[in-house]
Amino acid sequence: MRVDDDYLEAVLDLAQRIPPGRVMTYGTIAEFVGDQLVADGGRRRGGPRQVGQVLARAGGGVPWWRVVNAAGSPPASNLSRALTELQREQTPLVAAGLRVDLTAALWWPDSD
DNA sequence: ACATTGACTAATT
DNA sequence: TAATTAGCCAATG
Numbered sequence: 001m002r003v004d005d006d007y008l009e010a011v012l013d014l015a016q017r018i019p020p021g022r023v024m025t026y027g028t029i030a031e032f033v034g035d036q037l038v039a040d041g042g043r044r045r046g047g048p049r050q051v052g053q054v055l056a057r058a059g060g061g062v063p064w065w066r067v068v069n070a071a072g073s074p075p076a077s078n079l080s081r082a083l084t085e086l087q088r089e090q091t092p093l094v095a096a097g098l099r100v101d102l103t104a105a106l107w108w109p110d111s112d
Numbered sequence: 113a114c115a116t117t118g119a120c121t122a123a124t125t
Numbered sequence: 126t127a128a129t130t131a132g133c134c135a136a137t138g
Contacts, residue, residue: 052118069120
């Protein structure tokens with residue numbers, strides 16, 4: 001299988017592993033996926049922007065609203081939709097509910 | 113091969 | 126605390 005497909009799958013899988021009410025940042029995902037690919041002998045991809053690119057393209061079937069930037073804000077393009085989903089999953093929010101409370105909601109694979 | 117762009121981040125103002 | 130700037134990685138034209 002090709003490396004670019006691996007990257008795509010790795011990002012999507014990780015995104016789908018995020019439990020409801022929790023979130024991950026683009027940067028964290030990029031680091032985890034990068035390490036995973038290196039362990040598999042693939043090329044380093046590192047790059048929060050690449051993660052965003054993949055999620056943007058992923059479309060349906062992926063809980064993209066559980067992935068936010070370092071400030072805790074969901075994508076500006078679908079901000080209202082994301083906030084709706086986040087509220088529905090009882091994700092801790094701050095600043096008038098515009099951003100996610102990262103100190104409380106931030107999650108990563110080992111924190112299961 | 114060069115320039116532009118994007119669901120980013122960290123540092124600076 | 127919010128807005129701006131510079132750095133970053135890969136895809137695209």
